[in-house]
Amino acid sequence: MPIIFKLIKQISLYSVHNFITNLKKLNFFWRRSQVPTKEPIQISTIDKLIIFLICIVISIISSYKILLVPFLQSSIIISWSISFFEVLISCSFLILVSRKETPTINSRQILLIVSLLLFVQAIKTIFGSGISPLSIIVPPALIISQGMGSITALAWVSIATLSWPDSIIEINNNLLLITLICSSIVSVLGGKIRSRAQLLQLSIFVPLGALLSQWLLIGNDKFSLVDNQEFFVSNGQIFSDSLLLAIIMLITILFIPIFESVFGLLTKARLLELADKEKPLIRRLSIEAPGTFEHTLLICGLAEEATRMIGGDIDLIKTGSLYHDIGKLHAPNWFIENQDGSKNPHDEIDDPLKSVEILQAHVDEGLKYARKNRLPKPIANFIPEHQGTLKMGYFLNRAEEKKLNIKESDFRYKGPIPQSKETAILMLADGCEAALRAMDINASDQEALETISKIVISRQTDGQLDDSNLSKGEIFLIKKSFLNVWKRIRHRRIQYPTTKNNTFS
Ligand SMILES: [Fe+2]
């Protein structure tokens, strides 16, 4: 009997152990399958306070009219409290959505979102139900969708359309519905529009659509031509409403570049304008540093394909990679891709520490060029983050050979390491491009993939991808897409005038 008990005990212990091991394995695979989430950037206390105060003011002006009765009863106060907190919670929800959609959103941009809501609520309070909801809600939706994304714009639209200081019974419900539909269309399309011409089309077709739908839903008895007295506060005067909307949308489009520079908004149209190769800085790069320009174009191809594969922001990476090495303009000949192979100034000075300073300068000078040319922050971020805190191994080896008294940290770029998927992809593309160029033209796909993997693993183990938010699956897709691009371009590949020992960039 004791033997049976012992056996049962051993079997149960074994089962429990197995169960726990399987649970641990499941937990491991579950965590591995999850895409890490990026924490939104921190907002200073003073900015939080200002944003909170604006939200309080919005809530007050959206609800104070409830208190304007001869006798205050508890039911009135309860009704006011509900209305006040409803708007306050809606504002918090709006901020939460904007931070979730764009983790890199800064306090100035959140201020813009809440200020636009404050502005609209104030206009509603001043003009009451006499103001055209179309003209006050659709244009801000366009600004928000262009700068902060469609989901934030939709959240903003829902609050602005549904929260009225006056009872919405006084406002035509059909007009509110048309406003909601028009502003939702603008919010969705505004986030996708890639040129100013498309914006202009939107500012013509949306008022036209509003005009037709008002005619159908509200009736053609209000289809009067512009009435001077009613023009600016027209409600339900179909033609004036739509004309006013078209005018305000056109004015908004004119002012969008000002919003871009004041609030640091990065619209698709601005990204594409910056990606124009006729831009003076890019022209200078192609003339003064042709090797770097060629390297930049190849990296664009690699990074664009990888970003498409993981569903990242293609316009952002295309523009970011164009400007990533712009700092090399300060001393093009010090970089291997611009040398003709006859002499290398680094060999002439024979001072690894000085060489490292020159390499780091391409990041510092790049940031100066970015400031001087007013490049938006998300584009400027590619300049330091593509190098991260990578080791300048070639010069570190040279210093060790010369037995210099050095620290390893002196031979690393100053960082920061990539903070987004796009800058991380650029770092990987930057490393792989030089290695793939230096590869034998007859190399097999397997050899190319091994080279890519080696570089990616070295960046990973060095901790360079720690803040990038890239999942293991995405890294796999990036390697595959680099291989696909290499297969496409290898037949017209140009050999760098370099040996495999000094492929620094
Ligand atoms: Fe670089």
Ligand SMILES: [Fe+2]
């Ligand atoms: Fe580069």
